Amino acid sequence: MRIIFLDIDKTLVGEDYSPEPAESIIRWLQSKNFEIILNSSKTKAEQEYYRKALDIRGPFIVENGSAIYIPEDYFPFEIQGLKRESYYVLEFGERYQRIRNILDSISRKFGLKYYGNSTLKEIMAFTGLPKELARLAMIREYSETVFQWNSEGFISAVEYNNLRVSRGSRFFNIHGRTDKGKAALALISLYQKMGEVRSYAVGDAPNDFSLLDTVDHAYLVGNLIHAGARNINSIEELKEVIP
Numbered sequence: 248m249r250i251i252f253l254d255i256d257k258t259l260v261g262e263d264y265s266p267e268p269a270e271s272i273i274r275w276l277q278s279k280n281f282e283i284i285l286n287s288s289k290t291k292a293e294q295e296y297y298r299k300a301l302d303i304r305g306p307f308i309v310e311n312g313s314a315i316y317i318p319e320d321y322f323p324f325e326i327q328g329l330k331r332e333s334y335y336v337l338e339f340g341e342r343y344q345r346i347r348n349i350l351d352s353i354s355r356k357f358g359l360k361y362y363g364n365s366t367l368k369e370i371m372a373f374t375g376l377p378k379e380l381a382r383l384a385m386i387r388e389y390s391e392t393v394f395q396w397n398s399e400g401f402i403s404a405v406e407y408n409n410l411r412v413s414r415g416s417r418f419f420n421i422h423g424r425t426d427k428g429k430a431a432l433a434l435i436s437l438y439q440k441m442g443e444v445r446s447y448a449v450g451d452a453p454n455d456f457s458l459l460d461t462v463d464h465a466y467l468v469g470n471l472i473h474a475g476a477r478n479i480n481s482i483e484e485l486k487e488v489i490p
């Protein structure tokens with residue numbers, strides 16, 4: 248079985264966050280029988296929007312490896328996880344409220360702006376998200392995204408509190424002691440219960456590196472360098488480079 252992990256921002260979708268341009272590569276991957284796993288710093292609510300728009304049905308990994316959402320009845324065996332709505336949830340991250348409390352306590356010192364202390368209008372201005380998607384991004388469970396800071400000194404203050412800071416395509420993300428690769432590895436091991444797995448991943452930013460380290464075939468959109476990943480200009484190029 249072949250499974251492919253896809254980052255969303257600047258990998259699957261561009262500046263305007265529209266899912267439409269991604270449709271062609273998703274259909275192509277599905278026609279090649281890939282299981283498609285979204286693995287992004289985006290929230291569950293945002294990823295459900297993209298899954299619906301692109302007709303992707305499998306598990307997905309939210310908020311930088313903080314949790315895996317597995318549709319119930321997806322795997323033909325029992326999952327040891329929390330049951331929430333129609334999903335099993337495997338958690339690796341921290342509760343949002345703890346992250347929020349720590350950021351609130353240092354936000355003045357470092358001039359921090361993030362979802363929790365910004366209005367909907369400010370969030371739309373910082374991120375360029377359309378209103379509907381900005382609302383979905385505000386439903387946070389396990390991480391915060393820092394849009395603005397006056398000194399990167401906030402990073403060590405956050406790390407001192409046993410949290411991690413990842414650099415995504417646009418901003419910093421604050422989350423628990425997990426990453427995209429750790430969650431991907433846990434999901435791969437579930438697929439391995441059903442047979443041999445060949446794993447693939449596509450990302451564009453430093454917060455994808457742990458994921459690229461984890462899979463058999465890694466692809467990096469853009470010009471960053473990662474040993475073991477093949478650079479491509481856009482995700483469409485997968486059609487040429489994946490045999």
Ligand code: MG
Binds near residue numbers: 254255256415416452
């Ligand atoms: Mg990205």
